[in-house]
Amino acid sequence: MEHGTPWLSSSLIYLAAAVLAVPLARLLGLGSIIGYLGAGIAIGPWGLSLVTDPRAMLQFAEFGVVLMLFLVGLELEPKRLWSLRRPIFGWGSAQLLGSTTLLAAVGMAFGLDWRLALVGGFALAMSSTAIGLGVLNERNLMPTTAGRSVLSVSLFQDISAIPLLALLPLLALAPAAADGGGGWLGAAKAVGVIAAIIFGGRLLLRPALRWIARSDTPEIFTAASLLLVVATAALMESVGLSMALGAFLAGVLLAESEYRRELETDLEPFKGLLLGLFFIAVGMSIDFAVVLASPGLVAAIVLGFLIVKALVLVLMARLMPVPLGERPVFVILLAQGGEFGFVVLQAALGAGAVAAQPASLLVACIALSMLLTPLLLVLADRWAAARLKSGAAGPKLDEINEPQHAPVLIAGFGRYGQIVGRLLAANGLQATVLDHSVDAVETVRRFGWKAFYGDATRLDLLRVAGAERARLFVLAIDDVDQSVECARLVREHFPQLTVIARARNVSHYYALRKLGITLIERETLDSALLSARSALEVMGWQPHAARVQALRFRRHSIELMEQMAPHFEDERKLIAIAKQGRQQLEEMWASEREQNAERAARAGWHAPLQRTVDEPRAD
Amino acid sequence: MSDIVLIAAHPQLGQSRVNGALLQRAAGIGRVAVRDLYALYPDYFIDVAAEQAALADARLVVWLHPVHWYSMPPLMKLWLDDVFAFGWAYGPGGHALQGKDLWAVLSTGGPESSYRPDSYNRYFFDAFLPPYDQTAALTGMRMLPPLLQHGAHRVDDESIAAHVEVFAQRLARYPDWPEIAELDAAPACEVPLDARPVD
DSSP, rough: OTHHHHHHHHHHHHHHHHHHHHHHHHHTTOHHHHHHHHHHHSSSTHHHHHOOHHHHHHHHHHHHHHHHHHHHHHHHHHHHHTTHHIIIIIHHHHHHHHHHHHHHHHHHHOOOOHHHHHHHHHHHHOOOOHHHHHHHHHOOOOTHHHHHHHHHHHHHHHHHHHHHHHHGGGOOOOOOOHHHHHHHHHHHHHHHHHOOOHIIIIIIOOOHHHHHHHHOHHHHHHHHHHHHHHHHHHHHHTTTTTTHHHHHHHHHHHHTSHHHHHHHHHHHHHHHHHHHHHHHHHHOOOOOHHHSSSSSHHHHHHHHHHEEEEHHHHHHHTTTTOOOGGGGHHHHHHHHHOOHHHHHHHHHHHHHHHHHHHHHHHHHHHHHHHOOOOOHHHHHHHHHHHHHTTTTTTTGGGTTSOOOOOOOEEESSSSHHHHHHHHHTTOOOOOOESSOHHHHHHEEEEEEEEEEEEOOOOHHHHHHTTTTTTTTTEEOOOHHHHHHHHHHHHHOTTTTTTEEEEESSSEEEEEEHHHTEEEEEEEEEHHHHHHHHHHHHHHOHHHHHHHHHHHHHHHHHHHHHHHHGGGGGGGGHHHHHHHHHHHHHHHHHHHHHHHHHHHHHHHHHOOOOOOOOOOSSSS | OOOOOEOOOOOTTTSHHHHHHHHHHHHHHEEEEEEEEEOOOSSSSOOOHHHHHHHTSSSSEEEEEEEETBOOHHHHHHHHHSOOOOOTTTTTTOOOTTTTTTEEEEOOOOHHHHHSSSSSSSSSSGGGGGHHHHHHHHTEEEEEEEEEEEEETTTOOOHHHHHHHHHHHHHTTTTTTTTHHOOOOOOOOOOOOOGGGGO
């Protein structure tokens, strides 16, 4: 081979596969993870066979999972992690032990050797952190109860992998000689490394980052971020601990630091790409030879272990409790096998606890189950949507079938929509509420709202909600794309509706404006102006003068937005108008201040008249 | 083309019998530009430039409001404070309103009989009009005889309809009113330059 080519050609293959497959999968409504997995299958040994050694790539790409856990850690301050200790250790151990025991029991019931049953049970009980947290990120579900529960269980699995891997040799068919002492030494080392990470993180990381940040070289800060994660991972790896767990710990320690946002933005793209690579590698490593040799057995194992794990998870979801609407996600995201299963099986194979043939069979089953997860999620979505549409969504969500007649429709009932809705309700106006969060819907229903779970970007749902007869449509969805899509639908199909919209930012404002909506509020403008008023007051302005200045600023800002509206695609022109507008305002106010100062000076000379800034008028 | 601008101020227009009917009627007359202050400025933040521009071409300025505490509603007073600025409406260079007519169309809650020395309002209603009259004089406007509706809460529907009809007729016929022929021109009120030590 010519030099340089392997690197170049493999980059070409991976990137091209991802770039083609992911948008395609998203277009089909399947999500990016399926896209990556599909790309992996396509280029792998059983597809076009463009890549022949998926194992190596899998090891490299596992770093994506490590980065992901670092970023998850960054979002979780130590205090919040501490508050999660019960879900982590309680529910985490319930999941792992419950699933392992059940799976092993089923295995033994089918006449397997107890060692194989136990190792297989452990391997299959593990879930895929990459898929679980990846999906949570993709769907923005991290802050939900289900999201936190998935994270807790995943963390426990990561933690428990440590003693688990240490115990595997004990299950070996032919016990290896004398390793008891090594175990103790290893444990001591492990504790030492974790302590080093915690104390080092507390004492050294921040000053080090400050020193690097002061060098004012952005790429060096990025390099330092990567180095930090790589070093932590290497440290953990050296004592046989989970790299991901170490990265997670480092992330938690930096969660309160001032560099959190910067670290996040620097590492996010690396994480995304490496995680994608990881999924591609998983797709490639599905051994279709094993699958094709005994398709029935593989199908039975995959279905069997998914069902067993799902049983445990359903029971847990009920006891925890996870809100009803989030349960499908919770169960599906933890039911599949995971990358740790690969590690366990490999270690068990190395230790001689299982034979090669069942091990590769289980690896194939785990990989298949990972492929199934996103597909199951899509199915669950469709099912939930269909259930909603058919009106069979349980006792609490069964009124959607009955057409609604309220004169006001509110799409999005979070912090924004609720304030609008409550004020309307307090004035005796009825509103029909649509929100895509089952949790929110259940909560507000308890307060007597006609709230429905549903995606306001769906025409049929808007019809059932009464969009054809309503007068007012309050668009308070927080997701910009969904908001614009919903606005487009409403303008197109229900032109009689007056739309009152919430804009997250300026480009959102223009997108709505372009659709002909005029009643748009930028969501932060007024609260920011109230803070600015307080600031002026603290700095000595008379409260009423501060109010007038804030109102003048508001009027100016809105006029400027309107002036800019026709040019919102021409960025250069926008910037020019904005600059000019700001300059005008500043000059006008500067000259006013001058006049007032002069006037005050003259007043001081002639007569001690009290004058305030806000009274330019006469008498 | 409207040569009459009507400045309306009623904080609870929805509950109004008289002002609401008058406003609705005026809005249907082509030459009248209606400016409903409580609808335009619910936050009490008046666009002075827009208001002054609206007044610029008018021959007749109508003030339509209920009388609250023997005076105008607060937003109307703010409008006056902000829009009738020194150097625009009065004082040196303040001739923007010169030569226009001002017509107050007012309603009171109390009946006419209450505006007597022996009743609870103690004064004839005319006693409350000098501030209007002098505002018109200082800005060079001619004050036309006000149109009043007393006892706005109790008056019967026919009376209101008749009142609205008179109002509409006047707006349509202006300046062809019998009273106008008898009016003197507005008295001249020059504000001397040293009257405002501060400016």
